[in-house]
Amino acid sequence: MPYNFDEIIDRRHTGSLKWHYTDDTIALWVADMDFRAAQPIFNTIERVLHHGVLGYTKPTEALYEAVINWHGSRYNLWLDQHNILFSPGVVPSLALMMRVWTEVGDAILVNDPIYTPFMSKVRDNGRRLILSPLKEFEGKYHLDLADIEAKIIEHDVKIFLFCNPHNPGGRVWAADELKALLEVCKKHDVAIVSDEIHQDLTLSGHTFTPFLTLADGYEHKMVSITAMTKTFNVAGLKCSMIFAKDKALIKKISQQQHLNDEHDLNLFAYEVIRSAYENGGEWLAQALAYIEANIDLTLRFLEEHLPEIKVMRPEASYLIWLDCSAYGQDDQMLYDALRDAKVELSAGVQYGNEGHLKMRLNVACPQALLIEGLKRMHLALSNIKS
Template identity: 40%
Template sequence: MKYDFDKIVDRHGTDCYKWDMIAKRKLPADTLPLWVADMDFETVPEVKERLKEVADRGIYGYSMLGDGYYHALKNWFSERFGWQVEKDWVIVTPGVVFALAAAVRAYTKEGDSVMIQRPVYHPFTNVVKENGRKLVNNPLVMENGKYHMDYEDMERKITEEQVKLFLLCSPHNPVSRVWTKEELCQAAEICKKHGVIMIVDEIHCDFVYEGYHHTSFGTLSEYADNAVICTAPSKTFNLAELQLSNIMIPNPELRKTFQAEMDKVFYSDANLFGQVSCQAAYEYGAQWMDELRVYLQGNITYIRDYLAEHLPKVHLIEPEGTYLLWVDFREYGLSAEALNAKILKDARIWFNEGSMFGPEGAGFMRINIASPRSMIVEAMERLGEVFGE
């Protein structure tokens, strides 16, 4: 490989959530944080170089998105997903969650019903409830270790609850499903039939493993006109705090409505460093991303093999995408609180407790595997010491 993902980067003392929160929560200093969804890998070298150039300029005044930005964006989605993005479709926001909240306000009014599919990334719940909308849950169903959508329940609740908006996570965080084209079309057909606008979060679209394929919602020509598609370089290239997301809205009326909501908060200029990093990442990051995905698959293989040999009661939900594993600890019969305490206090590992993604996640843990292999090995060995028989 050209890039060294085994390199340990000491992030202590940088005010990062992942590592410096350990001391703030008064946890043991050697706690391994495999929770919040950023990576312990340095970003693409060309991104670092471009940011240094801008920093050295010493003037950080108002800046606009240039043609090079849109060219890089269009090339990435065309080459990776066969999606021909138009410049006019793009609205830049400080993040995907910001966009989800803006969409809830733009396309619904207080008291309207918004559908989500739990267990799901917890801000999906928050942007609905905190904006005074009615949450309607179409829970994912797990059969034989794999999650799928319940379309009958989806359509029934859309009708009964008069759902106006549907928030779809694709690829799915935390259950790691990469929805097939057929699955997406079936959900989209139900929404189209009942006049439900779809907000599709594709922030993890670049993390798809061998044997699976991410279908960008924008390539579904029959349904893309009914959708707001949320993308960002933040997960892909570890750029979260540069706060930039690209929201694609092919339908001019939906785009106008979303822009009107953006105008209400007077957000117009993207962060300069976010602009620079996004363009450089999409221009130079292809090989880096391809090698990272191979490295992450190695982490998955190690974890899968370790659990099978040493912790057969712990069941890995086979990951199709994202760098977040969904792991089933229910066979131990522990309450969610007892399970979390055992892992956090006894094994000294910080995972995301499953019920934060909805009550359907109780007994599960979300594990961030975007760290050097040595950290993953240490975490598994600690689990083995605590849960092994």
């Protein structure tokens, strides 16, 4: 069925994190989409609701099968039921894996820039945060393997928290890049936590490689943490998965989860994961086509009206990383100028030192909203310039 991604659904006054305004500000920041979810998901929620009894629930065979088929058929990541653990969120799993593999005071490496909780959760959990800046050339980010290795040695790093595809830069790391990174981690016995939550939003012309498919004997030191919540725009359901292929490691993770009883999902989440993986492919294909058109539209608009913004075209997801340094020299001033013009983007500085004078723009919204948001950006930034 054709979905209508042009539909504008007013999310204000619903408790939405993204649309927290009392005025007509346009929200182009936090990573959720403003699209109605796929019909099979609603059918499933209705079915569960109308059953009438909302009791304790556990994962079914059919759920495992749906997870296995999705990852196997799309990405050649073949799992069995015992490789899959459920978790209330990818961010909680980041913290969980720190507890599995490190002690307070241990060093954990992350790239800069990076999705904010990679940094804040390391600090919150009393671990030492070590940053390895990504190198930018040819319009995209690259790993600096020499820097990564030097930092691993200098700080005795225990875990590399990795983001594939990368938020905020939108890189889908190529298999060769992953292999090279794996070699460095293997050499120094560094565990890898690969956050792959944006995997299914890989855009045309790019190929997502799950890190676990390359593990090759290093399974005891690798996990993938992922979810279908970004894929299908159901982040409010709070659910995710941890994939691990080593028996002893799975046992350790599971024990750690049981300490706080955080291994269970709610019954809607279990059933929605299954139905989305079984029947949501058509919605996803249409959503991705709409997102690609929005990315093209945004790039054309910026080239014409704000040509001094340096744009990083995403290889996955709907977040566009913008270098706005030509339009202002103060991060707060840039952010405030946009807010004053009633459009909100994510300030780049929250993603690390490399985010200085950058902005992250979320284009997963109806085109009419996006165009109005871009016009407000144009007004705000050209006012600063003049």
